[in-house]
Amino acid sequence: MAIHSSSNQDDSNKRAMPSYFNLPPLDVSNAFPQATPASVFPPCASDYFQFDDLLTPEEQAVRKKVRECMEKEIAPVMTEYWEKAKFPFQCIPKLAALRLAGGTIKVFFVLLSSFYSQGYGCPGLSILGSAVGTAEVARVDASCSTFILVHSSLAMLTIALCGSEAQKQKYLPSLAQFQTIGCWGLTEPDYGSDASALKTTATKVEGGWILDGQKRWIGNSTFADILVIFARNTSTNQINGYLIFILTFIV
Incomplete structure (x- = not known):
């Protein structure tokens, strides 16, 4: 029985690999000229399901x-x-x-x-x-x-x-114009989007609240101005929503 060392086997595998493994990344536009580029969208030529009939002029x-x-x-x-x-x-x-x-x-x-x-x-x-x-x-x-x-x-x-009338008046107009950006923080590392199992807590203190916990996979969170964060109220043990307005100071 012939026994080959792992190094010899690796060398054999390398020699058997096609040469294209060492080539630069494939240029899809050249390899598949019939494919539609991502930046080009052909016009809709038909309305097979008569979807237009379901829409108002507006x-x-x-x-x-x-x-x-x-x-x-x-x-x-x-x-x-x-x-x-x-x-x-x-x-x-x-x-x-x-x-x-x-x-x-x-x-x-x-x-x-x-x-x-x-x-x-x-x-x-x-x-x-x-x-x-x-x-x-x-x-x-x-x-x-x-x-x-x-x-x-x-x-x-x-x-x-869910917000108060004052909160709606304060936050919604700027959000509607994209003058401020919003995000929505529910998901956590341990329990995902199971709202009943949230570990993040909110404790009432003089002048506001202290939020303590972790969130994960929160879209827009890295650049949002207004954060809607869900946390467990330590006084009632209920899950509440909290609005956080991020102030950016330029020195």
Whole structure:
């Protein structure tokens, strides 16, 4: 029986490897010229499921506006940011102009037996209109849609549903314009998104609260201005939400 040493076996394996292992990274555009580049999105040529018939003229206008912006303004630059693993801060003004943040937030009140809506600077979109707009963002870049969903559907909507009137007036208008950025802190290292098992605590002290704990995988958290943090109230043992406004001091 012939016994080969591990070093000899490794040498044999190396000699058997194809030569392309030592080549530079593959240029996909040259290797697969038929593939559509990430920065190019062909126009929708049909409406096979007659989706247009389900949308109001206002919802169709939202979809058209978002689609044009994402295809012309966002798609050409996103590949570069993906390669660098960086966030495209330069795109925030363009995303803000789409008026998707806080899309469905409204407060209704009765005046002279009629309903009026006041949305704290939010666009007052229908649920379908907001969903269609976000889907058009995701069609071009999922990271941008995640950024908007965390900011709008998590942070802003939590403030709108659970915050006091003073908090809504204070925070929602700037969030709706993307003048401030929001994040939503629920997930923790040990229990994930199991809200009933959170370890982060909130203790009432003179002048405010002390939050003590860890969060993980919190979208937008590295650059957010307003943080919605979930923690266990040490006085009641209940899970509450806490708003944190980050002040940046420039020396």
